[in-house]
Amino acid sequence: MKLTVNKSDVIDVLAKVQxxxxxxxxxxxTENLLIRSEPDGITLIATDLESGFEGFYPAKIEExxxxxxxxxxxxxxxxxxxSEEFRIHEVENRWIEIGNRKVLYHIVGMNPEDFPxxxxxxxxxxxELAANDLKKMIEKTVMIAGAPNDKRAHINGVxxxxxxxxxxxxxxxxxxxxxxxxxxxxxxxxxxxxLPEAGMIIPKRGLNEVGKFxxxxxxxxxxxxxxxxxxxxxxxxxxxxxxxxxxxxxxDIVKRDRxxxxxxxxxxxxxMLKRMSILSSETYKGVIFNFRENNLEITATxxxxxxxxxxxxxxxxxxxxxxxxxxxxxIDVLNAVExxxxxxxxxxxxxPCLIEGETDKRFLSVIMPMRI
Amino acid sequence: xxxxxxxxAFYASVxxxxxxxxxxxxxxxGGTGNRGVVCAASYEARKFGVHSAMPGFEARRRCxxxxxxxxxxxxxxxxxxxxxxxxRDFSPLVEPVSIDEAYMDVSGCEALYGDAEAIGxxxxxxVFQEVGLTCSVGAAPVKFxxxxxxxxxxxxxxxxxGEEDVLAFLETLxxxxxxxxxxxxxxxxxxxxxxxxxxxxxxxxxxxxxxxGKYGRRIMALAHGVDRSKVxxxxxxxxxxxxxxxxxxxxxxxxxxxxxxxxxxxxxxELRKLDVKARTVVLKLKHADFRQIARSETLxxxxxxxxxxxREAARLLDQYRLRQKVRLVGxxxxxxxxxxxxxxxxxxxxxxxxxxxxxxxxxVLASIQEKYGEGAVCRAVLRDNGGEEKE
Numbered sequence: 001m002k003l004t005v006n007k008s009d010v011i012d013v014l015a016k017v018q019x020x021x022x023x024x025x026x027x028x029x030t031e032n033l034l035i036r037s038e039p040d041g042i043t044l045i046a047t048d049l050e051s052g053f054e055g056f057y058p059a060k061i062e063e064x065x066x067x068x069x070x071x072x073x074x075x076x077x078x079x080x081x082x083s084e085e086f087r088i089h090e091v092e093n094r095w096i097e098i099g100n101r102k103v104l105y106h107i108v109g110m111n112p113e114d115f116p117x118x119x120x121x122x123x124x125x126x127x128e129l130a131a132n133d134l135k136k137m138i139e140k141t142v143m144i145a146g147a148p149n150d151k152r153a154h155i156n157g158v159x160x161x162x163x164x165x166x167x168x169x170x171x172x173x174x175x176x177x178x179x180x181x182x183x184x185x186x187x188x189x190x191x192x193x194x195l196p197e198a199g200m201i202i203p204k205r206g207l208n209e210v211g212k213f214x215x216x217x218x219x220x221x222x223x224x225x226x227x228x229x230x231x232x233x234x235x236x237x238x239x240x241x242x243x244x245x246x247x248x249x250x251x252d253i254v255k256r257d258r259x260x261x262x263x264x265x266x267x268x269x270x271x272m273l274k275r276m277s278i279l280s281s282e283t284y285k286g287v288i289f290n291f292r293e294n295n296l297e298i299t300a301t302x303x304x305x306x307x308x309x310x311x312x313x314x315x316x317x318x319x320x321x322x323x324x325x326x327x328x329x330x331i332d333v334l335n336a337v338e339x340x341x342x343x344x345x346x347x348x349x350x351x352p353c354l355i356e357g358e359t360d361k362r363f364l365s366v367i368m369p370m371r372i
Numbered sequence: 373x374x375x376x377x378x379x380x381a382f383y384a385s386v387x388x389x390x391x392x393x394x395x396x397x398x399x400x401x402g403g404t405g406n407r408g409v410v411c412a413a414s415y416e417a418r419k420f421g422v423h424s425a426m427p428g429f430e431a432r433r434r435c436x437x438x439x440x441x442x443x444x445x446x447x448x449x450x451x452x453x454x455x456x457x458x459x460r461d462f463s464p465l466v467e468p469v470s471i472d473e474a475y476m477d478v479s480g481c482e483a484l485y486g487d488a489e490a491i492g493x494x495x496x497x498x499v500f501q502e503v504g505l506t507c508s509v510g511a512a513p514v515k516f517x518x519x520x521x522x523x524x525x526x527x528x529x530x531x532x533x534g535e536e537d538v539l540a541f542l543e544t545l546x547x548x549x550x551x552x553x554x555x556x557x558x559x560x561x562x563x564x565x566x567x568x569x570x571x572x573x574x575x576x577x578x579x580x581x582x583x584x585g586k587y588g589r590r591i592m593a594l595a596h597g598v599d600r601s602k603v604x605x606x607x608x609x610x611x612x613x614x615x616x617x618x619x620x621x622x623x624x625x626x627x628x629x630x631x632x633x634x635x636x637x638x639x640x641x642e643l644r645k646l647d648v649k650a651r652t653v654v655l656k657l658k659h660a661d662f663r664q665i666a667r668s669e670t671l672x673x674x675x676x677x678x679x680x681x682x683r684e685a686a687r688l689l690d691q692y693r694l695r696q697k698v699r700l701v702g703x704x705x706x707x708x709x710x711x712x713x714x715x716x717x718x719x720x721x722x723x724x725x726x727x728x729x730x731x732x733x734x735x736v737l738a739s740i741q742e743k744y745g746e747g748a749v750c751r752a753v754l755r756d757n758g759g760e761e762k763e
Contacts, residue, residue, distance in 0.1 A: 147672060179716050248720040283651065283674070286714035303710070324714040352719060370714035 001037055001065025001090045007078055009057050010044070013236075014075040016212045017046040017053060021071035023205075025049045027116060032068040034115045035088070037061045045118050046071065051206035052118055053213075055236035069096055069109040077105050119239050121230055126223030127162075127171065131233070133186050134222065135214035140184045140336045140363055141175035142204045142211070153201050153245025160229070161199030162188075170362075171222075174250055175204070180329045180367040182336075183254055201247055202229045206240035213238065253366050256354060259347035260318045263358065264296070266342045270334040272310050276300045277327040279308050285328070286370040291321040291346070298327075323349040324370040330355070333365040373488050374603060375476040376510045376518035377459065377495065379452075380527035382472035383412035385505050386451050387441050398438040403428030405619060407699075411443050415527060448472075451503050458502045462495060467603045475515055477603040492530045513538060514599035516551050523549070538597045543570035550594060552587060560584060569595040612642040613654070615702025621660045623697045629686050634754050635703040636682035640734050643705060649674035651707035653684040657692070658700035667692055673716065674709045679730035681705060 014033075021031050025048055034045040041058045067090050077098055078086065089097040090109070098105045138158075146155035159174040163185065170187045210231050214220065221232040224242070231238040276287050276298045284302040290311075297311035323346070334342065339357035346353050349369055356364035379385065383401040388394045394414075400422055402411035410431050413422040420435035431438060452471045459466045462485065465477035478491050485491045488511040499507050508529035510521025517538065521531040533541055546568055547553050547561050560583055566572055572580070572595040580588035593599065614635040622628065632655075643650055654668040667688045675681065685703045715728075740749050 176719060178718050178720065181719055250719075253719060283709050284713070285716070326716060350717075366719065368717045368719045370716045372712075372714045 001035075001067055001088070002063035003037060003042065003059045003061045003089075004085055004087050005042065005057070005059040007081055007084050007086060009059070011078055013044060013055055013057065014071070014078055016209075017044070017071055018075060019209045019212060020046045020048045020051060020053055023048040027114075029068060029110050029114050030116070031070055031072070032110050032115070033071040033074060034066065034068050034112055034118075036066040036112075037064045045115070047116055047118065048205075048209075049116065050203055051209055051238065051240040053209070053236070053238055054118060057235070065090055066112040067094075067096055067109045068112040068115050069107060073107060074098070077107075119226075119228060121225050121228065121239060124223045124225040124230065126221035126230070126232065127188050128219055128221050129171070129186060129188060131214040131218045131220045132216060134220060134231070135211050137171070137173050137184045137186055138207045138211040138214075141173045141182050142208045143332055143336065144175045144177050144180060144182050145204060146177040153243040154247045156205075157201035157203045157243040157245075158207055159199055159201055159247040174247065176248075176250075179326070180365060181250060181253060182333070182365045183250075183363070185362040196224065199247065200224055200229060201243040201245060202240055203243055206238075210238045210240070253352055254354065254364060256345050256356075259345055259351070260291075260316065262291070262296075262314055262316050262344040262346065264312075264314055264342050264344060266334055266337060266340055266357075268312055269342065270331060272298060272312055273327045273331050273334070276308055276310055277331065279305045280327065281305065285326050286324045286372075287327050288372070289321075289323045289325055291316055291318070291323070293317060293320075300327075321346065321349060322372075323353070324372050325353070325367060326370060329365075329367045333367070336365075337363065373478050373482075373491075373511055373513065374515050374518040375478055375488075375492065375495070376515070376522040377455075377474050377476065377499070377507050378510075378519075378522045378526070379455065379472035379499075379505060379507045381412055381414050381418075382452075382505075383443060383448055384414035384417070386448055387444075388414060389504050390447070394439060394441075398422075398435050400431055400435065400438045400440050401443050402440075403431045404440045404442050407617060407619070413438075451505070454502055455499055455505075455507075458498045459495065461498065462491070465603045465605055467605055467607070475518065475603045488532045488534070489530065492532065496528070496530065514597065515601050515603070516594055516599045517541070517597070519551055520545070520549055542573070542595060542597055543568065545569045547572065547591075550591065552590065557584060557587065609646050609648075610708065611654075611704055611706035612639050612646065612650070613656070613702055613704030614638040614642075615656055615700060615704075617658075617700045618698070621697035621699045623694045625689060625694070628689060628698065628701050629682075630753060631701050632685045632689065632703050633678075633682050633751065635701075636678040636685060637734070637751075637754075639681055639703055639705050640676050640678035640731070641738060643676035643708075643711075644735065644738070646708070647711050648708040649676045649711050649713065650681075650705035651709060652705065653681055653688070654702075654704035654706065655685045655688040655692070656700070656702035656704060657689075657694075657698050659696040660699055661696065662699075663696075664700075665692070670707065673728070674707070674713060675728060675731070676705075676711065676734075677728050677731035678734050679727040683727055 030048055036043045041056055044055050046053045083100045086100050091097055094109045096107050096109050141158045155177055161172055163170050163172050168187045170185045172185045174183045213236060223230050227242045229240045229242055279300050279302045281302055287298050287300040290297040294313060294316055295311055296314045299309040301307045333355050337357045339360060341358040342355055343358055344353060344355055352366045352368045354364060354366050384399045387399055398417035399414040400410055400417050402408050408428040410424055410426045412424055417435055417438050422431045422435050448471055456468050456474060459474055459476055463476055463478050463481055467475045485494055492509040492511055496507060496509055506528040508522045508526045510518045510531050512518040512521050512533040513535050517533050521533050524531045547566060548558055572591055577592050580592055651674045652668050652670045654666055656666045658664045669684050669688055737749055
């Protein structure tokens with residue numbers, strides 16, 4: 001294989017695939033990038049055995065061929081190359097030359113035949129949306145990560161389903177770690193093909209990688225087939241293997257109709273929470289929310305470090321309540337909400353608390369208290 | 373004035389007290405089965421050369437008429453607790469150092485109880501009244517001397533080392549009797565030509581430090597009668613565990629897990645007693661070749677549920693590849709936090725929460741067993757009680 005390619009055409013993708021190739025898997029070859037020559041360009045393939053990426057980039061091909069080369073090495077080399085144009089040439093026995101007139105690297109690749117088969121999906125129905133919108137959905141849901149060794153589908157993956165209804169159909173993603181939940185919706189155009197009714201669970205890890213490739217207003221397509229979730233951009237495709245399992249019934253948890261409704265200034269609340277979580281530690285995570293007449297006081301106690309308290313004015317005329325929460329969960333939500341005012345829906349110290357922006361009802365989070 | 377109270381041949385004496393037909397006989401606690409070691413030997417048995425830590429087969433050889441009894445830890449703990457409580461009648465500064473030994477600081481109690489000898493007699497009397505057992509008491513101005521003193525006239529002894537007698541006592545005290553001097557230290561001192569604390573006093577301290585490190589300084593201080601350690605009534609517990617040596621080596625995971633389940637219950641009970649929850653669960657295994665390993669897992673949420681402790685220990689066992697048979701298995705818990713810690717609740721029921729909620733079952737089972745006896749209720753799988761497998 002012998003070809004010339006422009007650094008600016010590939011440097012971005014080389015950086016973004018590191019997430020896939022950097023992940024340790026059972027096959028050492030997944031640390032490699034598969035590069036295959038095409039009539040007027042190259043196809044780059046990367047996988048971590050759960051998610052796979054394929055993209056096409058322009059290049060000048062002199063000799064056809066396919067190579068498998070360490071992704072990190074290739075990225076670092078290309079990143080530091082002084083020139084715009086550089087050459088990739090497989091000289092013999094898997095030794096690959098990379099460079100230009102002045103700089104030359106001689107790298108040993110792996111056998112491309114050993115590279116895991118990349119799934120081909122063929123024809124399928126897909127929904128269309130803006131890359132940015134999907135990216136926001138992903139960001140708001142994958143931030144809720146479960147414990148690394150928790151393999152349960154509903155903790156490890158995000159639930160995706162299509163909501164039909166009287167209004168415009170929308171895509172909904174729900175994510176949880178067992179103690180809190182985030183739900184985000186995105187409207188789709190009226191004419192959209194159907195997605196399976198039951199919904200699907202997509203690994204958070206895979207979605208996180210897709211997110212890296214989504215930017216700006218570019219239209220992208222998403223769909224599902226053969227137990228896989230597919231995201232297609234103009235010249236890049238992501239295929240993620242779905243998780244098997246059930247997602248818990250969350251409909252009851254996201255009801256807004258009960259309890260007290262309390263409005264708060266997002267930034268003031270966020271800053272207070274940040275200050276009150278300074279004394280938290282792995283062992284002493286909780287703080288106590290004291291709801292009183294028109295005032296919310298938060299107290300934090302850590303026998304190893306000390307105590308703190310702070311209060312802010314709110315609009316609240318219900319009875320006094322004392323509820324313990326992990327402040328980190330609130331901080332995450334408040335960072336994701338894009339409005340100035342948030343609304344808390346609270347029932348008592350044993351029921352979950354729902355938080356959302358004042359006007360934007362497309363994103364909400366539910367947080368379970370701690371028991372004192 | 374510091375006292376050291378040491379129960380005489382404790383386990384054996386408890387057995388003789390509970391079972392009158394054992395009195396006057398050679399009672400040996402432990403050493404039953406083909407692997408046990410002696411926990412305690414009555415004074416009658418000691419005449420045959422039997423002592424603690426001796427392997428059972430050797431004890432049987434030396435004392436063929438000995439009556440070998442399985443230890444009843446629960447009973448010994450019960451008696452010990454009662455003894456410690458009686459000691460506390462005299463002074464709040466009681467420091468239990470083992471199941472049958474305690475230090476007491478009675479400074480300032482002379483007005484109430486009289487001098488060292490009078491206090492010593494009253495304590496011995498009180499203990500005997502409470503549990504019918506004798507103890508040996510040592511009294512001295514400092515801790516280490518009190519401990520040496522209690523050992524000097526066993527059984528049922530009372531030895532006082534007055535302030536004025538300390539120096540003379542130290543002069544001729546053989547180093548082997550000093551707390552902290554074990555086989556290694558003794559060998560080193562012997563090689564240096566040191567036989568008594570008097571010899572230590574005259575020895576250059578720097579060389580002692582070079583040979584024995586920190587302990588060199590300590591033994592020099594002791595040789596001058598200086599021991600600053602105080603009697604500390606409260607010692608913070610840092611871990612709780614339960615382990616046992618199996619009757620037969622095994623690599624049967626199911627058997628080991630059964631043991632672990634029973635140990636999880638014991639450790640959970642201890643955690644409840646200490647009013648703490650634990651963050652770390654430890655699995656301990658000793659192989660047939662005596663090589664020991666420990667594996668641990670730290671949990672995001674502290675627990676004292678026997679179900680969670682067992683689940684983690686079993687998981688650690690599954691993850692560890694048993695290549696050899698195992699002679700000992702144990703479960704431990706550490707990383708204590710106050711049990712009043714707020715606990716994150718789950719949004720959805722079932723799964724994680726259930727194992728944690730088992731703590732309530734633990735408490736109910738324990739209270740039933742307390743009222744109606746251990747056999748009244750237990751987990752089905754432990755029905756035939758690992759007593760069969762354990763030594």
